[in-house]
Amino acid sequence: MEQRGRPLPLGRNDGERRDAARNRKLLLDAAAGIVACRGVENLTMDDVAHQAGVGKGTVFRRFGSRAGLMQALADRTGRDFQEAFMSGPPPLGPGAPAGQRLRAFGAASINRLDVDGRVVRAAGSPGGQDHAHPTQRLVRLHLIVLLRETGVQGDLELAAYQLAAFLDAGLLLHLSEDRGMARSRLIEAWNVLVDGMTGAQGGQLLDE
Amino acid sequence: MEQRGRPLPLGRNDGERRDAARNRKLLLDAAAGIVACRGVENLTMDDVAHQAGVGKGTVFRRFGSRAGLMQALADRTGRDFQEAFMSGPPPLGPGAPAGQRLRAFGAASINRLDVDGRVVRAAGSPGGQDHAHPTQRLVRLHLIVLLRETGVQGDLELAAYQLAAFLDAGLLLHLSEDRGMARSRLIEAWNVLVDGMTGAQGGQLLDE
DNA sequence: CCCATAAGCGGACCGTAGTCCGCTTTATTC
DNA sequence: GAATAAAGCGGACTACGGTCCGCTTATGGG
Secondary structure, three states, rough: OOOOOOOOOOOOOOOHHHHHHHHHHHHHHHHHHHHHHOOOOHOOOHHHHHOOOOOOHHHHHHHHHHHHHHHHHHHHHHHHHHHHHHHHOOOOOEEEEHHHHHOOOOOOOOHHHHHHHHHHHHEEEEEOOOOOOHHHHHHHHHHHHHHHHHOOOOHHHHHHHHHHHHOOHHHHHHHHHHOOOHHHHHHHHHHHHHHHHHHHOOOOOOOO | OOOHHHHHHHOOOOOHHHHHHHHHHHHEEEEHHHHHOOHHHOOOHHHHHHHHHHHHHHHHHHHHHHHEEEHHHHHHHHHHHHHHHHHHOOOOOOOEEEEHHHHHHHHHHHHHHHHHHHHHHHHOOEEOOOOHHHHHHHHHHHHHHHHHHHHOOHHHHHHHHHHHHHOOOHHHHHHHHOOOHHHHHHHHHHHHHHHHHHOOOOOOOOOO
């Protein structure tokens, strides 16, 4: 049949249907609760569905996969972090010199491990993080901007990947927990890495 | 019953039992065959067991998990690479200046993607690579030695982690396949990273 | 208020990773 | 070569991630 005079019968042409939105929240809350009380690794999709009082199919319709659910969870708890480095107060947010902001970004990322490092790690698909995810892209974009601001020449995109690779939740958790490295040591290594990239050789030149 | 005069009734006090060794080989061969003809993602543990003519339990007894099997597979095909950078000809092996060896190591790792990048990526547990695996440790140890040889001061262990993070198979495959970046570009970015760490600012100072 | 449409929903179903436990094989000792 | 103890083995079994498809409900227009 050809199209009728009803071109946009969408539930809501911008967002999702009311019940869908409600269920999304129910599911995220349920997931957060389970993570809080039993840990990420003991979260099953059936649990989440049951706890939220919906069917399992709904969970997968919303989030696509377990990793997708974790991503959504990580994004929710990490939203304030995003805002902090996008538009919060210096030195993390705009206002401070780019070099300091880079340092602050690393420190903040590393200290964020306690909050939801395990969730972020679990958000990785089998075979590593999902580098194509919007959050990851945003982080790299941020790094690129800061690098450019410090006057770094060359392949900024890959430089951003290199920096972000060290901030990978799986790696940091390994260093912190399995290897017992102190946060301060990780932060110092980040600073050295940033200095090496931005050309501040000694590490003292741009130091606080 | 108390212990008798037979203190060491081990099958073989060093290695594994004959049949176990035979099955290990059968299993690795079967896995390699399946990977070669159907790809890593279409390999199931039941397939491997059946193809090798053993029970499924045997596969898990030998390799612990799917990731473990992949690791073993990657290690076998990567053994010659290990030998190449440990004791092969320069510039990859000993004999060349450390700076050149670092560059060669990155280039070799990146070019190795074609061979078994997907296997290595699949060797990662859910939530990233297994940084504690002997092969990873060997790589980092190698990097530490080379870094020290170039006169780098500071936290060499974490510097090695930073370098190795960029050579992660999952990341490189993403850059190469999803993002369509040329190998040459990745290698150049590696060189720049190494130069930044070793203090060769311009990139031309130690250039070939 | 009723209809048409499409999005949403649920839970039975499927495939695969990983476990378990009783049986078999290997190696060692006398 | 018989006894014995440990390692190995196999395949039924479980748990969980993910799919499918017929049913329900929200939504917007007549």
